[in-house]
Amino acid sequence: MTSEKLQHIATYKVAIILFRKLLKSGTITESEFHRCESNIAEKCGLSLCSIYREIA
Structure with missing residues (x-):
């Protein structure tokens, strides 16, 4: 695996x-959390089935 x-x-x-x-503080909702997770995974180049993702 590369350093990048x-x-x-x-x-x-x-x-x-x-x-x-x-999410825990109530600032964002569960659906917003899922949206944020999906966006950051895409920006970081993690696929939907990546073992590093929190939500699949």
């Missing part, structure tokens, strides 16, 4: 942590 791919995975994981905090 590892950077994309790390970026995705950090974003998910932030989105989960927003």
Whole structure:
């Protein structure tokens, strides 16, 4: 795995942590969380069936 791919995975994981905090605090809804997760996964180049994704 290239360092670029590892950077994309790390970026995705950090974003998910932030989105989960927003979800837990009630700032965003569950559907907004799913939308955010899908968008960041796409931007980071993670496919729908990637083992790194939180939601499949």
